[in-house]
Amino acid sequence: MSGAVSGGPLLSVRDARVGFGTVRGLLRAVDGVSFDLQAGRTLGIVGESGSGKSVLVRSLIGLVGTGSGAIVGGEVRLDGQDLRGLSAASFRHLLGRDIGIVFQDPMTSLNPVMKIGRQIGEGLRLNRGLDSAAAARRAVELLVEVGIPEPERRASQYPHELSGGMRQRVAIAIAIACEPKLLIADEPTTALDVTVQRQILDLLQREQRERGMAMILITHDLGVAAGRADDIMVMYAGRAVEMATTREIFRGPRMPYTEALLRSLPRLTDPTHTRLSAIPGRPPDLARRGTGCSFAPRCTYRSGRCEAEEPVLSREGGRGFACFNPLGTSGGAGA
Amino acid sequence: MHWLARQALRLIVVLFCVTLLTFLIVNILPGDVATAILGGLATPEDLAGLRADLGLDRPMLVRYFDWLGSALSGDLGRSHRSGEPVAQAIADRLPVSLQLMVMAQVIALGVAVPAALLSVRRPGGLFDRLSASAAFGFLATPSFMLGILLIYLFSVTLDLLPATGFSPMSEGLWANFESMILPALSLGLIEWTVLMRVLRSDLLTTLKEDFILLARAKGLPPWRVLLQHALRPSSFTLITVVGLNIGGLIGGAVIVEQIFALPGVGRLLLGGIFNRDLILVQGTVSFIAAGFVLVNFLVDMLYAVLDPRVRHVRFRS
Ligand SMILES: Nc1ncnc2c1ncn2[C@@H]1O[C@H](COP(=O)(O)OP(=O)(O)OP(=O)(O)O)[C@@H](O)[C@H]1O
Ligand SMILES: [Mg+2]
Numbered sequence: 071m072s073g074a075v076s077g078g079p080l081l082s083v084r085d086a087r088v089g090f091g092t093v094r095g096l097l098r099a100v101d102g103v104s105f106d107l108q109a110g111r112t113l114g115i116v117g118e119s120g121s122g123k124s125v126l127v128r129s130l131i132g133l134v135g136t137g138s139g140a141i142v143g144g145e146v147r148l149d150g151q152d153l154r155g156l157s158a159a160s161f162r163h164l165l166g167r168d169i170g171i172v173f174q175d176p177m178t179s180l181n182p183v184m185k186i187g188r189q190i191g192e193g194l195r196l197n198r199g200l201d202s203a204a205a206a207r208r209a210v211e212l213l214v215e216v217g218i219p220e221p222e223r224r225a226s227q228y229p230h231e232l233s234g235g236m237r238q239r240v241a242i243a244i245a246i247a248c249e250p251k252l253l254i255a256d257e258p259t260t261a262l263d264v265t266v267q268r269q270i271l272d273l274l275q276r277e278q279r280e281r282g283m284a285m286i287l288i289t290h291d292l293g294v295a296a297g298r299a300d301d302i303m304v305m306y307a308g309r310a311v312e313m314a315t316t317r318e319i320f321r322g323p324r325m326p327y328t329e330a331l332l333r334s335l336p337r338l339t340d341p342t343h344t345r346l347s348a349i350p351g352r353p354p355d356l357a358r359r360g361t362g363c364s365f366a367p368r369c370t371y372r373s374g375r376c377e378a379e380e381p382v383l384s385r386e387g388g389r390g391f392a393c394f395n396p397l398g399t400s401g402g403a404g405a
Numbered sequence: 406m407h408w409l410a411r412q413a414l415r416l417i418v419v420l421f422c423v424t425l426l427t428f429l430i431v432n433i434l435p436g437d438v439a440t441a442i443l444g445g446l447a448t449p450e451d452l453a454g455l456r457a458d459l460g461l462d463r464p465m466l467v468r469y470f471d472w473l474g475s476a477l478s479g480d481l482g483r484s485h486r487s488g489e490p491v492a493q494a495i496a497d498r499l500p501v502s503l504q505l506m507v508m509a510q511v512i513a514l515g516v517a518v519p520a521a522l523l524s525v526r527r528p529g530g531l532f533d534r535l536s537a538s539a540a541f542g543f544l545a546t547p548s549f550m551l552g553i554l555l556i557y558l559f560s561v562t563l564d565l566l567p568a569t570g571f572s573p574m575s576e577g578l579w580a581n582f583e584s585m586i587l588p589a590l591s592l593g594l595i596e597w598t599v600l601m602r603v604l605r606s607d608l609l610t611t612l613k614e615d616f617i618l619l620a621r622a623k624g625l626p627p628w629r630v631l632l633q634h635a636l637r638p639s640s641f642t643l644i645t646v647v648g649l650n651i652g653g654l655i656g657g658a659v660i661v662e663q664i665f666a667l668p669g670v671g672r673l674l675l676g677g678i679f680n681r682d683l684i685l686v687q688g689t690v691s692f693i694a695a696g697f698v699l700v701n702f703l704v705d706m707l708y709a710v711l712d713p714r715v716r717h718v719r720f721r722s
Binding site: 131159162163164166167169170173175179181182183184192193197228230244 | 619
């Protein structure tokens, strides 16, 4: 696999921050998130709606900021190269070649008035220097690869002529067209029928393995990440609150929020019609952040310290969690 | 019913209403053509005789359906005043008016589209604010004022262009262009303002869409994202407004033809009104209305060209 610095991570993010200036003051959508992603591996980013998952990944690839009055900070390196220091033109070049992205809703992420084949071929012409005939041929091959029947006919159709699942396959074809090193999938199945969700996730996973891409898989459902992500980062209110391998997370979460997310998953062992426990309460207002742990008001394990002091993500044997009363210790759930 | 059939039916109904309404309005205009022709000193007997000769003594509805019958076969009657066939009079003057409006429309779009594209590059930026101020300034100027200002500037002060009068294309393309550019500018420089504001606001909406983010993620430079991805899906309101504005453009053309002494349909109409030449006015107004409806029908067709989703709904049910 690639990797300019031998052994170094493909993607390295340090202290990523995104703030939006709103009428109610600065809204800290992402507040100091750091992580590394090795080539060929999958990182699942999990968290409730509004926890800053989309804003985080979009800020990494320069897709928030222009025009929206966003303030973006922190350091992002791809293959050791500092992305924030690049000129606009070199950054676009790198974005088109090395990073692919799949958005949540395939109804809105494809251009409604452009033929599908052209939307796939566009990046190839720009980033790989293919002429339009070659790009059109390659687009058809890619449609075959993502499992779309009658690819020639589909290539000359418009997005509205395809079902949601097929559109998401097209979006995946666009994302992988230029052989990126990193694939970002932002809730790629949330807008789809349950029956096609699994197919799309399997397709993503297969493409990722065959191409040796690294993948960031965003989801609000830990179950989606379960069999597919190597590592999981749990986000809450713009921060990373727990980071560990998927296996560790499912064996025993340390952060109470992660546990709450796990509890809200349906389990095969549950008797049918068991009510899933939704997490009570609501996430904090990101423009009015108080002192202390932002999960404290909803946490069953909170202590006085949680309301006075902000826990930072501490590492303990490779896993990180931001909690004063972590589970699996005498102070937490183990008690 | 098929979409085209529905459109055609609508076209017929609208034209019927418009011609009938015009007929009624034209007929209740004060003054009459007999007096206009014979002068104020004519005896009542002479006037009545002339009216009978012109067929004006019959009931209004009878005259309307009589007119409608011939109009459907392309005969719009003869001018009461000059005896010239109305259809011929319109056909003679139509090229001038069409040229005026096409040039005005080209100027309007030629200013509006680039201005909108440049504005949304940096909303609230210098160019955006300047073009917004310019737009409101022009919008507040009536076209006859602008026409007079343009004459003052380009003909009187700079002595670059003829102030009034028309040179047909047979006198050379350049002479023709010179005689048409100021009239076209006085219409186009007002029309662009609305088009620019409409397109700008639709572009800003489109630019927030996910497919724009995806286009940027492909590595496309900003201007390609704007031209290849944002412009077309943002142009539907623009097209509608262009169609609807044809009405305003025709009204403006009537006045501008007058100011610049252009022999167009607008001047024909005004002359007809001053002479109480009912049949000429009826023919001209009906022709203009038909043109307006037809253009909007074509605009509606254009949607299907621009938006595959519309095509889908209309032609595949
Ligand atoms: N352009 C913007 N201006 C102001 N606030 C914004 C903007 N974009 C996002 N936000 C805010 O940032 C926060 C994080 O949003 P984000 O879309 O990243 O959440 P998410 O974790 O992706 O949620 P979901 O699961 O619903 O996609 C939200 O509170 C949102 O309101
Ligand atoms: Mg999101």
